[in-house]
Amino acid sequence: MWDTLWVDANLATMREGAAPYGEIKRGAVAAKDGRIAWAGYAADLPGHAVDLAREVRRCENAWITPGLVDCHTHLVFGGNRAREFEMRSQGASYEEIARDGGGIVSTVAATRAASKEELVESAAKRLAGLTREGVTTVEIKSGYGLDLETEIKMLEAAGDLAALGEVRVKRTFLGLHALPPEFKDDRAAYVQLVADVMIPVIASEGLADAVDAFCENIGFTAEEVDYVFSAARDNGLAIKLHAEQLSNQHGAELAARYGALSADHLEHLDESGIAAMAANCTVAVLLPGAFHFLRETKLPPIEAMRAAGVRMAVASDCNPGTSPMTSPLAALNMACTLFRLTPEEALAGITREGARALGILDDVGALEVGKACDLAVWDIGAPAELSYWLGAPLLKERVFAGRVV
Ligand code: NIG
Ligand code: FE
Numbered sequence: 001m002w003d004t005l006w007v008d009a010n011l012a013t014m015r016e017g018a019a020p021y022g023e024i025k026r027g028a029v030a031a032k033d034g035r036i037a038w039a040g041y042a043a044d045l046p047g048h049a050v051d052l053a054r055e056v057r058r059c060e061n062a063w064i065t066p067g068l069v070d071c072h073t074h075l076v077f078g079g080n081r082a083r084e085f086e087m088r089s090q091g092a093s094y095e096e097i098a099r100d101g102g103g104i105v106s107t108v109a110a111t112r113a114a115s116k117e118e119l120v121e122s123a124a125k126r127l128a129g130l131t132r133e134g135v136t137t138v139e140i141k142s143g144y145g146l147d148l149e150t151e152i153k154m155l156e157a158a159g160d161l162a163a164l165g166e167v168r169v170k171r172t173f174l175g176l177h178a179l180p181p182e183f184k185d186d187r188a189a190y191v192q193l194v195a196d197v198m199i200p201v202i203a204s205e206g207l208a209d210a211v212d213a214f215c216e217n218i219g220f221t222a223e224e225v226d227y228v229f230s231a232a233r234d235n236g237l238a239i240k241l242h243a244e245q246l247s248n249q250h251g252a253e254l255a256a257r258y259g260a261l262s263a264d265h266l267e268h269l270d271e272s273g274i275a276a277m278a279a280n281c282t283v284a285v286l287l288p289g290a291f292h293f294l295r296e297t298k299l300p301p302i303e304a305m306r307a308a309g310v311r312m313a314v315a316s317d318c319n320p321g322t323s324p325m326t327s328p329l330a331a332l333n334m335a336c337t338l339f340r341l342t343p344e345e346a347l348a349g350i351t352r353e354g355a356r357a358l359g360i361l362d363d364v365g366a367l368e369v370g371k372a373c374d375l376a377v378w379d380i381g382a383p384a385e386l387s388y389w390l391g392a393p394l395l396k397e398r399v400f401a402g403r404v405v
Pocket of ligand 2: 072073074242319
């Protein structure tokens with residue numbers, strides 16, 4: 001006997017190699033103990049729905065997709081940067097603001113000043129924006145503390161969000177996000193602190209699954225990132241990288257050489273970066289929200305990545321500076337309109353490929369027996385509508401670990 005059975009539904013399973021979207025019209029999905037126990041054509045169910053599950057939910061022809069996987073966010077932070085948004089509207093650039101001591105460093109001050117409870121409270125509101133549009137797994141980065149105490153506070157706040165029991169949370173330590181003001185005359189000392197002190201503590205306390213860095217002329221050099229990545233590897237943490245966002249630092253190649261799960265942003269990625277990512281199965285995480293907010297004009301090399309077989313994920317990059325966006329569906333729309341992904345690629349990007357970019361494809365990201373029963377049930381007539389509408393209330397029901405939440 002299953003716990004719950006969803007019927008009168010169409011499935012976009014997002015399984016590979018099948019029909020577009022892994023589509024199953026007139027399908028059904030069953031949950032048992034939080035996992036998918038059955039998924040397929042309703043006509044193939046091994047009996048009458050009411051005899052098969054304790055609860056039968058009729059979906060009135062809705063579409064069911066895997067719960068969305070937002071694989072790149074900075075959801076936990078203090079304050080916001082609306083003032084900086086105004087400055088940008090008067091002509092200041094992101095880089096100028098950062099060099100002037102604004103940007104990431106101003107969020108660092110607000111995050112250091114906030115209590116863990118305040119961080120949880122403000123992030124929970126942003127998380128509600130994501131879950132309202134079907135997110136069931138979210139990655140959350142630290143990186144607005146830049147000292148061990150505040151980085152731990154941020155990662156614990158992310159853990160507290162997970163403990164609310166409404167989403168899966170993967171945590172990423174982003175020590176090399178910006179140079180903290182107190183180290184402005186000694187970059188090397190900060191890089192060493194991150195690699196030799198922070199990473200071992202964070203790894204041994206199980207506070208993060210991965211390490212990320214901001215490889216950029218206003219961030220850290222490839223050499224500095226290399227030093228920190230080797231500490232990540234030695235401490236058993238996965239690797240991700242903010243790469244080639246504003247300029248080409250050949251960060252994606254470096255990340256790929258470390259077997260990184262993903263390289264993210266990638267507007268300035270070149271052919272050698274693409275080849276390295278393809279060879280190492282490093283996922284390209286596309287962040288059209290940041291592209292949009294920065295009014296960027298250089299597009300990531302989508303066509304070349306597609307041709308090389310690089311997997312592409314799509315994420316919100318929700319952060320106070322470059323992507324104050326809590327809508328995964330807006331990210332899908334922008335991935336299609338700005339980056340020219342197909343709606344199918346975009347949806348795969350925020351389900352299956354997002355899961356791959358987090359190293360959890362065995363567990364989530366597609367409607368497959370054995371995976372967690374994380375579902376989004378949508379009031380739409382075709383899956384392309386998820387990328388097409390902007391701002392429409394499409395979600396009918398969200399299911400986390402088999403429970404309707
Ligand atoms: O993903 N590029 C670096 N990190 C963020 C921006 C962070 C910020 O400006 O606060 C990003 O775009
Ligand atoms: Fe980011």
